[in-house]
Amino acid sequence: MLKYLSILFFLIPIQALAGKYASEANDNPFQNGELNAKYEGEATALGGTVLKHIVVNNNNLYLLDLKTPPIKNIWVTSFIKPQGKEVVEVGDNVIFKGYISVASSLDDTDKLEKAINSKTLLMAIYALNKGT
Structure with missing residues (x-):
């Protein structure tokens, strides 16, 4: 019993x-629809459609639509060549695996945080680009 x-x-x-x-x-x-800064350095994976591509301080940044309504679009930076389709373009479906990062930790000039209008982003160490 x-x-x-x-x-x-x-x-x-x-x-x-x-x-x-x-x-x-x-x-x-x-937290509040964005990556939680409290978990900086924690590993996570995100997948979605690339909405925008910008370059800040010679780093590629991608705005990712996770297609999950309470979650806002998330910025991802990736220093590696993706698996699958080699060039990430707007409209591509991409899975990123990496670490939660705080923008101010990556760039002390605040240029990054202002460009992405977010305090957090994903620093990807793996990307699988499935294309459109």
Whole structure:
């Protein structure tokens, strides 16, 4: 009987037990629709359609539409050549894997943060470009 009660206990949704804190944890790695700066350096993967491509300080930056309504479009920078289609263009479907970064940590001039109008972005170490 104790075994079954233990199993039942672990099946209870965590939100019922932790309330507000469980909701916050389930929202990670996002906060207010953007990457959460609290998790700088944490690995994550994002996939979506490239909406815009800009160059800041000789670095390529891509605005990615994740197609998830509560989440805003996310900026990604990538220093590596993507797998699949070699050149990332607007309209391409791309999966990026990398680390959550804070713009001010990557550029102390604030030029990057002003250009992307965001405090955070993904620094990709892997990209798979599936094209359009």
